[in-house]
Amino acid sequence: MDQGKISAGQLTLLIMSFTIGSWVVLPTGIQAWQNLWLIMFMGLGTGLLFAYLSLFLFRRFPGKTLFEIHERVYGPVLGKFISLCFLWFFLQTGGGTLAIFKTLLRSTVFTATPDLAILVPLILILVYGCRRGIEVIARSNQLLIMSTVGLVLVSILLVVNIFNPENLLPFFNLPFSEVIWTSISLAVFPFGQNVLFMMILPRVNRWQKVNGAVLKGMIGAGLVLSTIQFLAVGVLGKSGQILVFPTYEFYRMINIAQFLTRLELIPLLNFLTMGFIKTILCLYALAVGTAQVFNLRTYRPLALPFGLFLLLVAERIFPSISEHMRYLEEVQTFFGLIFSLLLPMMTLGIALLRGLPRRRMAP
Amino acid sequence: MTGKLQRRKRLKKGQGLLLLLFLVLAGGCWDRRELENLAVVLGMGVDFPAQGEGYEVSFQIVRASQIQTPGSGVGGGGGGESKPVWLLRSTGPTFFEAVRNATFQSSRRLFLSHNQVVIISTEVAKKGILPALDFLIRDPGPRNTQWLLLTPDDPGQLLDAAAGLERVSALAITDLIQDYHLTSKIRPVKIGDYVEMMMQKTSANTLPVIRIKENAGKKELLLDGTGVLKDDRLVGFLNYKETRGLLWILGEVKGGLITVDLPGGGKATCEIFTAATKVKVEARADQVHVKIEVKVETGLGAQTTYDDLSTTGQLKKLETLQGKAVEDEIRAALAKAKEYKADIFGFGEYLFKHDFRTWQRLQKEWERYFVDAQVEIKVEAKVEGIGLVTRPANYQAPEE
Amino acid sequence: MILLVVGVFLLLFLWEAPGLVAKEYWRELAVFTILLLIGLVFSLLLVGGVELPYIESFWIKVFAKVGKALTPGS
Structure with missing residues (x-):
């Protein structure tokens, strides 16, 4: 098994990258476009509730991954089955992220490059x-997330001349039910997918600091996403609603004195690295999780076959981006709720009912 | 010691991962295109073909070698050979097909990312612009900062017209459009602005009009007023005066001249230094009330009388006259827009943004509310400068 | 094409397996091999032109059915 340890700070940054991941290029809840940056905070709040439920579970079983908790709570057979469901969830999340970035690259800059030449x-x-191992992932992530945050801060300066505050009006022109629905769907994606970190929390060197790190990470990610959305609405106005990749288009608009233009490649690559971190964490969770399900001593040989699986999933997850957008609108929220809320809640409930863990375990 | 060494080693590994990540970009070379294999398009014109269906698109393509040595073509140039641009016409059932069909004639593939202007014939505009231009919005190549213009003439011939002082007419048009602030009688529109406006249900769009002017047998370009598009279709035109009125309401007047008739005969022309507009739209008891407040500061630039206009009393009179003139322009624009039933001023959008509930109530019949709207105009004109002289040289003060 | 895919998978297997054999990680080798075989089967199906269902399209159908079942009377 991976013996590497990461610090609480590195966990915070990993959570930020993971959450920013693919949402930043393909936002959900586009029907609320103008108010999305505000509803983002409601989604963040709800998402934090979900996260704290899972964290409560983790604190009852410190040092255990989600899959180890499953086996203790449900027994070996049912526990392994639920873990397998989660493996599918990770696979679909990772493959989906790859597919989104593949589509983004194919429809913007690498228009003639074959899928495989990007993916392989x-x-x-x-x-x-x-x-x-997780140490190397966390360390390379540090630089990547820093540059993303830096980029977002710089873009605030770059858009001053094309930012039209009038575009943000009117606030809250949505029916209340739609606001609630959008905030729940935001809580599930991007924030709810953080349930994956239940596989990584035991690798944090001081488990007492985990709660704070998760809180900071999710708030940080929420701030970054909300800022980008805020700027995108101010720059693109209502027409952002008909764009497939509004964030990319928003960076295309930047034009400082006819000189500083066509900057869209920089954010494109930057967000690509966020997707990269998201996918690599999915792959890591898949390999480690499978190793735990089958009681293996090392997860390393599993990375390769699961990488292949990700490739296959990315190729067969959606026939076109419009099908994916339909999926995001109709299914994603329900599907995600099962994994980020219902299953952890059930596990916690049964653990409490059975009075687990019986003996105090060493952290 | 070893711990530190190990840590350094691990750090290197983390960096290795980053370096490898950037390898992925090598995939971009798949679609590599070199400059010498591209036909760089700077201007495009859209029209219906003389026969058959679809669109006829004209492309103005730069001959790169001619642009690089601007001095070479001056001494006679040797006929058509030295022309820095090449006009190509191509037809197809859609805009995209027309672009691709151009490769039947062009040895190089068309490169649209640097295109500056798109000129649409009024025929196409009457049938709807978005269906014609969808490709330009959907494709990642062309930018949404391209200028959109209308023309009653053949767009191809227009692009082929003499560019005046420039070598490429598309660039000349770009400059003409961007100099709009010298007169404020033209309203430039980008593709992105056009699409944004279309997203607003109650708003109507405008596009500048350009046409060919024959001058001593030579064809030259002339910006001429504004076309009004309702629901993506051309419904009418505004002249210079009405366009200025539109710009006043939109708060887009950035300069230009105001000429007024003086009571004692003759005219006075003032240059606009600054202008600011405040618009307020309210809906009371089934009627829309619009308040337009314009503040404008000008300076006396020319007069055609022998009177002394520089006294404070005379300047006051001039200010009132100017206020009247501005109001006149605004009224003219309003009358035309109401005639076309086209909300080109974005009054509905103002309600949408500031009073969403009312907008929801009125938007279905906005056309009716717009035509019935009560408009109150207040213009505050100030003459601040009088140039370098006070009175005309031969001015004699009237004896009392 | 099929030969190429099989060749790639064989190469991947030969690259990973010797290390596992040397360490006598038999369980690991078994899981690795099974996963690789699953991957091989799906890759061959894809290369062979078999129309596998798209994952998200599948879920859309499933959830539409569930939704219908949950809203009686419609």
Whole structure:
């Protein structure tokens, strides 16, 4: 098993990257476009509730991954089955992220590059990074998330001349039910997918600090996403609603004195690295999780086959981006709720009913 | 010691991962295109073909080698050979097809990312602009900062017209459009603005009009007023005066001249230094009330009488006259827009943004509310400068 | 094409397996091999032109059915 340890600070940054992940290029809740940056905070609040439920579970079983908790709470057979469901969830999340970034690259800059030419090198790097362990992932993430945050801060300055505050009006022109629905769907995606970190929390060197780190990470990610959304609405206005990749388009609009233009490649690559971290964490969770389900001594040989699975999933997850948008609108929220709320809640409930853990375990 | 060494080693590994990540970008070379294999398009014109369906698109393509040596073509140039641009016409059932069909004639693939202007014939505009231009919005190549213009003439011939002092007419048009602030009688519109306006249900769009002017047998360009598009279709035109009125209401007057008739005969022209507009839209008891407040500061630039206009009393009179003139322009624009039933001023959008509930109530019949709208105009004009002289040289003060 | 895919998978297997054998990680080798075989089967199906269902399209159908079942009377 991976013996590497990460610090609470590194966990915070990983959570930020993971949450920013693919939402930043393909926002959900587009029907609330103008108010999305405000509803983001409601989604964040709800998402934090979900996260604290899972964290409560973790604190009852410190040092255990979600899959180990499953086996203790449900017994070996049912526990392994539920873990397998989660493995599917991780696989779909990772494959979906790959597919979104593949689509983004294919429809913007790499229009003639075949899918495999983008995906195969990416998968090889993912597998390599995953085998190196969580420490290396966390360390490379530090630089990537810093540059993303830096980019967002710089873009505030870059859009002053094209930012029209009038575009933000009117606030709250939505029916109340739609606001609630959008905030729940935001709580599930991007924030709810953080349930994956239940596989990584035991790798944090001081488990007492985990709660604070998760809180900081999710709030940080919420701030970044809300800022980008805020700027995008101010720059694009209502027409952002008909765009497939509004964030990319928003960076295309930047034009400082006819000189500083066509900057869209920089954020594109930057967000690509966020997707990369998200996918690599999915791959890591898949490999480690499977190793735990089958009681293996090392997860490393599993990185390669799961990398292949991610490739297959990315190829077969949606036939077109419009099908994916339909999925996000109709299914994603329900599907995600099962994994980020219902299953952890059930596990916690049964653990409490059975009075687990019986003996106090060493952290 | 070893711990530190190990940590350094691990750090290197983390960096290795980053370096590898950037390898992915090598995939971009798949679609590599070199400059010498591209036909860089700077201007495009859209029209219906003489026969058959679809669109006829004209492309103004730069001959890169001609642009790089601007001095070479001056001494006679050797006929059509030295022309820095090449006009290509291509037809297809859609805009995209027309672009691709251009490769039947062009040895190089068309490169649209640097395109500056798109000129649409009024025929196409009457049938709807978005269906024609969807490709330009959907494709990642062309930018949404391209200028959109209408023309009653053939767009191809227009692009082929003499560019005046410039070598490429598309660039000349770009400059003409961007100099709008010298007169404020033209309203430039980008593709992105056009689409944004279309997202607003109650608003109507405008586009500048350009046409060919024959001058001593040579074809030259002329910006000429504004076209009004309701629901994406051309419904009418505004002249210079009405366009200025539109710009006053939109708060987009950035400069220009105001000429007024003086009571004692003759005219006085003032230059606009600054202008600011405040619009307020309210809906009371089934009628929309619009308040337009314009503040404008000008300076006397020319007069055609022998009177002394520089005294404070005379300047006051001039200010009132100017206020009247501005109000006149605004009234003219309002009358035309109401005639076309086209909310080109964004009154509905103002309600949408500031009073969403009322907008929801009125939006279905906005056309009716717009036509019936009560408009109150207040213009505050100030003459601040009088140039370098006070009175005309031969001015004699009237004896009392 | 099929030969190429099989060749790639064989290469991946030969790259990973010797290390596991040397350490006598038999369980690991078994899981690795099974996963790789599953991957091989799906890759061959894809290369062979079999129309596998799209994952998200599948979920859309499933959830539409569940939704219908949960809202009686419609």
